[in-house]
Amino acid sequence: MNYIIILKQTIMKQFTFILFFVAITFNVLAQTTTETKNHLVTPSGHGWLYEKSCINKWRVTFENKTQQTITSITFELIITNKESEDIVYQETHTVDYTLKAGERAASPYFDLSEPLCVDYGRLTKFSDYYSRRTQVTDFK
Numbered sequence: 001m002n003y004i005i006i007l008k009q010t011i012m013k014q015f016t017f018i019l020f021f022v023a024i025t026f027n028v029l030a031q032t033t034t035e036t037k038n039h040l041v042t043p044s045g046h047g048w049l050y051e052k053s054c055i056n057k058w059r060v061t062f063e064n065k066t067q068q069t070i071t072s073i074t075f076e077l078i079i080t081n082k083e084s085e086d087i088v089y090q091e092t093h094t095v096d097y098t099l100k101a102g103e104r105a106a107s108p109y110f111d112l113s114e115p116l117c118v119d120y121g122r123l124t125k126f127s128d129y130y131s132r133r134t135q136v137t138d139f140k
Helices: 002-040 120-124
Strands: 041-051 054-064 070-081 087-099 104-106 110-117 130-139
Touching (some): 041 070, 041 130, 054 087, 087 110
16 A cells, blocks of 8 residues: 555656656747747847837847848837836837848837837937847847
């Protein structure tokens, strides 16, 4: 009888270990996939259009480091206030445009999900007050 209890406990410990290992492996693969996508399609510049102290359109320059033509890029755009380190904008966007293998070009302007309104003085020197980061999550 004790042998059966010990056997059940051993099996449960092994099963728990296997589940833990699978979870860690999946997490590492997911991070590697995102890192690989960021390496293959590299964001390298930003541009924006504004109206009355509010940025309402944005674009990103991407470089295609793959050996294929890309027609769509999905990415997360994060804008942070440099002084407070608060995130003032964070959204996922998809832009459809063609980038041939090895090509670097700006995306078309796309609408922000909500306008980013700032003091006009800060708007004209946006890079002095805000940092922006782009993380590619997918491309086709």
